[in-house]
Amino acid sequence: MSEPQNSAPVAEIGLIEDALPDAIFTRLAYAVRALGYERMKGNGSYTTTFWFPRDAEPTNVAEEAVVALLEQVDPGPQCIGMEWWLGRLGYGKELRLHFDQDLALKKKTDQSIHPILSSVLYLNSFPSSPTLILDQVLAPDGKSMIPEKAEFGKSVDAVPNHYVVFPGTLRHGVIPNPKAEQEAEELRLTLLVNYWQRRPLPPICTEYDGTIYATLKDVANERVKESGVNRI
Ligand SMILES: O=C(O)CCC(=O)C(=O)O
Numbered sequence: 001m002s003e004p005q006n007s008a009p010v011a012e013i014g015l016i017e018d019a020l021p022d023a024i025f026t027r028l029a030y031a032v033r034a035l036g037y038e039r040m041k042g043n044g045s046y047t048t049t050f051w052f053p054r055d056a057e058p059t060n061v062a063e064e065a066v067v068a069l070l071e072q073v074d075p076g077p078q079c080i081g082m083e084w085w086l087g088r089l090g091y092g093k094e095l096r097l098h099f100d101q102d103l104a105l106k107k108k109t110d111q112s113i114h115p116i117l118s119s120v121l122y123l124n125s126f127p128s129s130p131t132l133i134l135d136q137v138l139a140p141d142g143k144s145m146i147p148e149k150a151e152f153g154k155s156v157d158a159v160p161n162h163y164v165v166f167p168g169t170l171r172h173g174v175i176p177n178p179k180a181e182q183e184a185e186e187l188r189l190t191l192l193v194n195y196w197q198r199r200p201l202p203p204i205c206t207e208y209d210g211t212i213y214a215t216l217k218d219v220a221n222e223r224v225k226e227s228g229v230n231r232i
């Protein structure tokens, strides 16, 4: 698969290096590590998402990051808010190719509505598991794809504080590269943010109230101090 200079959708994939200020990035990566395996059963990490209205005040470090990342992208005036979630994958684990969409709406009505933009912030280095973004979109029948077979694709490496942003209609996933060996103990950690023209429905997308992922709010208003906090 090639990477052309001027294929329209693939050309709209943007990569921002050093996306977050160091202080927020460090606290976010720390807090996500501290969560351990919370909500990791099944596909739990990827189906527990949170709604953050565009002008809201952040209540946890992930939302602080969401606010900072919004300054780096231009989702347009029709964007009313962001859906965010945490990605955690073990070494060698795949996240199947898919289209980001309002999953609860899909389940309820079989309708597919996509965000304006999808994005991935990498929290650690994970060379064995890049994000693959293809030039395919879902056809109006909600099943077939255009083009039928991907003609172009872009592979994006997981590098700390790199942030990839792409049209919310594009097919993508995480396809591990078996040849890339690495230390296997750590999970691949990401913050995912989708920029929306409408609020994705509960029960998949809810508002963060600190019940789930409590460590995110514990570092919301404090710096990670060298003393007093056990770094992991
Ligand atoms: O982690 C990635 O690289 C992509 C994650 C993703 O596509 C998703 O969570 O919907």
Ligand SMILES: [Fe+2]
Binding pocket: 098, 099, 100, 118, 172
């Ligand atoms: Fe996705």
